[in-house]
Amino acid sequence: MRNSSALLAMTTLFFCSYAFAHGDTERPLYVAEDGTDEGQCLSPANPCATIGFALAQAGKGGQIRVTEGSYAIEKAEDLFHLISGVVDVNGGYRKAGKSKFLTTGESVLTGVPYEYREQLRGRGFRIVADRKGMDNDKIANTDKLMQLHQQLKSSIAFTPCIGGTAAGLPCEQVDLLSHVGFEDISATPSAGADIWGFVDLNTGREYAIAGFNNGTGVFDVTDATNPREVGFIDGEDEIWRDIKVYQFFDAANDRWRAYAYVTTDGQTNDGLFVIDLSGLPQSVSKVTYTSDIANAHNVYATNTDYSTGLSITGDVPTLIIAGSNTGNGNYRSYSLASPASPTFVSGGMGSGYMHDASSLVITDSRKDTQCVNAGTHCEVLLDFNENSFEIWDITNTSSPVQLSNTPYLNVGYVHSGWWSEDKQFVFVHDELDERRSGLPTTLRVFSVANLAAPVLAGTWSGPTNAIDHNGFVRGNRYYMSNYTRGLTILDITDPANPAAVGRLDTYPVADSTMFNGAWGAYPYFYSGNIAISDIDSGFYMAADMTRDVPQGSLTFASASAAATEGQQGRLFVQRNGGTNGSVSVNYEIIHATAGPADYILTSGVLNWGDGDNTNKTIDISAVNDGINEGIERLIVRLISPGGSATLGNLSTASLYLGDPGTLPEIGFT
Incomplete structure (x- = not known):
């Protein structure tokens, strides 16, 4: 008894x-x-x-x-x-x-x-x-x-941050580009949820996809000062909605296609929604899909680039469903081999309730010494599950292996997290430690140099006790939805010692431990603009001005270049603004429509000395494969800036490859 x-x-x-x-x-x-x-x-x-x-x-x-x-x-x-x-x-x-x-x-x-x-x-x-x-x-x-x-019920036009305010919102080094209020959304929602986005590779246009209590809205934010609603997919009335995107090339129709995947939590039977984004910029539509879950807290697409939704390795991504009504809320894996109809992967499940997830592709020595199923790479899943965060080797989706389970002191509710671009640190959010332990806003930073034994490397404490909710890394900036404090931007040049450098308070009422204010932040648009969702007032587009630093910002000189097979393609990288100190930036390649056999070079690093502002080059040799084929595309991305330099807005560029004797023509339709 x-x-x-x-x-x-x-x-x-x-x-x-x-x-x-x-x-x-x-x-x-x-x-x-x-x-x-x-x-x-x-x-x-x-x-x-x-x-x-x-x-x-x-x-x-x-x-x-x-x-x-x-x-x-x-x-x-x-x-x-x-x-x-x-x-x-x-x-x-x-x-x-x-x-x-x-x-x-x-x-x-x-x-x-x-x-x-x-x-x-x-x-x-x-x-x-x-x-x-x-x-x-x-x-x-x-x-x-x-x-x-x-x-804030209605929309607000562009307002720069001057004297600590932007349109009445407290701010620091963050300009308000626009605000879309509930009254100006066709479905007139009453509450906001999470937000995601993507760049449509057919046109180069940028889209924010925002969850609301009554459905999901898709907005063209290419002109971030004038967002345009493209479509709204109705859903049952619930507070929690999360979204992720997968984009791929449809060779048969010579175009890119994209789908958004939406989950809803609470007392709902919405299940997993699939939204076809291929009708953009004119329309979006809900796909007929029979979901095997009634509700779920979150959704995540592994092995995808966060700007475009492209596969990073060329392998088919896996959709992770977190906290569903099926089982005990453990994660469930779905193959996106048929993107309009995700298919459950038998055996691809975790062992306990998952609240949120992230993942990273490991290519350094850890794939051989710490992973179990690695080949050319190891795909690692971060599982945030209320009491700890777990690390899984999911390289073999149907047979995941847990590498570690990490609790910590003063745990309240392990909610979510993200990883540094050098893949050596994980930033962990606890949704209840501020309330239960009386802490100020607390972000924990763990070293994952040993995937089997993460170690607490540092913490960041905020000036109030507003709850930290979600966070995302771009370069050496951490973009955190900080509930009642709005958007908080941290400088993570030293990941173990983050420092606050910017903010835009979308909930200027209070900085308390309430679940109000900023829910999500999305910083991965090619433009460098940030989308912020707010539970109480809609969504915002913002510009990060914290990147204007004495060490300079690193950016591509142009968004694209071209080369023919058998020749070399060259992309120029600039150091703009300041030139204090020695700085560096790494780069990596996403295949897009090209494959690994079409070029030589996969990653590297560029360096500048103190006072040096000369352009650096990324040279990529296009392989002459002797095959008559159409224009192929590589995407090159700047990552992990060093020496306190920042990433500029244009941190992604494309290289187009053509057959010998042709010059690729670059443009959007």
Whole structure:
């Protein structure tokens, strides 16, 4: 009996943790006059005492139920959250024993302006004090927050960051290119979720793909100051949506095709959505596909370039489904050999619940000494699973092998993470350590020099206790969606010692431990622009100005070059801006339509000395294979800048290869 009780307690703890981390709309929070402001307010038997404390505990899409009694609204940000509907707060409940709240009580609020009386009456509250009971600072702050809230419902035009603000949003070295509010989206969503993007290789146009509570929107952001909605795919009403993209060349039709894969979590049967992006720039469409899951927390495409969705190695990518309703939420693998119809890979599953994932392709000596199934490379999956992060060798998709399982001190909820471009470090996000351990924003950095035994190499602590959610690496910058603090940009030149260099606060109401504000950030557009999704106000396009540094920024001189087989193609790389110190940048090649037999050179490094601003060259020999074929394409990408130099906007270029006697013509249709 004792063992059964212990098991029940552990099971209850697990599900409470899971629900709390998600802000589960099926588990409301409770407030009563005789409650106590501690814990999570999850039970009618143990309610909170104040609405403000409950608001700080609420998750995405959270509900708060308030019993009869009188409650003071002390802070402007609490009033904002109460009025705006960001959290669903309702009064008029009455305690019925220890286990129930009934809707027959009267909840009285003080410290609330009279103009919100009717609105709050509809939610079970009676207002007994107006502005006469409020101090001037609270009145001014409340008015300011409500004005911002109204402003952010609609779109905002380009506004540079000047004097620490951009269109009323706190900022540092990040310009607001545009904001698309809920009111200007055809489906008029009420909440935002994650965001992804890709570059269409048919046209070179850039697209943001944003999840909302009622579906998925596709926006042309080639002109980031003027986003254009192309299409919206409806879905069931839920808070959580995640997206990834796969793009490939359709030789039979001599064009590129792309698909977006969308998962929805919560009480939904949306399953895995497949969206055909091949109709861009005119349209998108949902593919008829029978999903074998009802819902899932996340989706990830392994072995893909994050700008284009192309396969990195030339092998067929694998779609990873995380936290589905099938099994215990362990990851499930799907082959994208038929991109419109992902196929489950038998045996391609993890051992425990996965919340989020990332992956990297290892080509250094670790593939031979630390991986199990490696050939020319080792494909490694990072599994973030609430209590630790795991590393798997998934080179053989149907037979994954766990290489390590890494917990750490003060773990709250291991949520997600990303890796440095030199593939030596992993940045780990914990979604609950700020709340449970009272920490400031905390990003942990692990060395993965030994894949079998990652070691904590450092941490970054922010100036507030806003929760870190997701983060992504481009060059030596880390782009982090920091919930109520918006977008935070870190300089990771020294990965073990990140430093904050920029921000754009998309949720200027507060920097608290609430699940509001920036959900996702996507920094992989060829333009260098950043897409940010915000739970409460839509999505934003931003420009990172932190890369203007004394050491200079490294960029291609042009977006493309051409060569014929048997000759050499040359790409020029510039050092713009400053020339302080010695700097370097690595480069690598993605095949696109060419193959490894079509050229000589796969990767390398360029170096500049102190004061040197001369152009450097990447020379690629095109192999004459004697085959009469069409123009082939290589994509060359700058990565891992050294010496504190940064990547410029044009960090990717194409080399087009033609048959002898022809000169490839470069252009988009």
